[in-house]
Amino acid sequence: MLDFETYQQVLALYADYASVVDNNEWDKWPEFFTDACIYKIQPRENFDRGFPLATLAFESKGMLKDRVYGMTETIFHDPYYQRHVVGAPRILRVDGGRIEAEANYAVFRTKPDELTTVFNAGRYLDTIRSTPDGLKFESRICVFDSEMIANSIIYPI
Template structure:
């Protein structure tokens, strides 16, 4: 641990990740934006594009307003074959920490289950997070989901 990082930070980051995963896995998308700061960024990008520093992303939302718009789209306007998802998230690696922010990397696996089918590997990669220390606890300032494959199944509807 760095001098500005504590065991409490580690536990708070793990709790943030567990609560986030539980929220999206339960389909509680109305709560999803509450995990982010107002000026947040949420991005889903392929590893190839991320490593090459190319801007093309599957999804790129800036600000809580865009997250709220995505929630509305998921619940009210997008037509898709419904599915359940389940996150498996590794222990976080706190890369840097100071009084205002933590930089964290964490591996993830998302399984998807459609009704009347077997579960399947849906997406896997790593989260690259900038997590703000706020009066309301830790919040994602930036969450970049870097998926390893160059391919995705169909489309990504729900947050990763």
């Protein structure tokens, strides 16, 4: 069972994460994760069948920092804004300092001079660890519903 104060911290973790990625504060993004972490963006079909293939997969905070460098220094693309709408997290399991949770999400993308479109929708499957620096994602699997994705996924979901 999760106490009210800890659940409020989980809510803040989800809200702060969405705010950072929506506001392009990329240097802050890896700090939401433990040093040894997993971050994947994976199609639902592969996830449901137990297939390991993911659209993006990172296995440490160092890899997340490399992704930030790539996004900001080497990848050239049409500019766009993204906006996350995240449902209230559902707590699946609490085990000592570890919380397993899931939440639905939708990411909207807006390119200059274009209408806003739904970019990606699915659910987060998270393992959250209590650390001396507060709650951090030990694992975040973004399972997206569509079998088709936009031409490229550049920014974190």
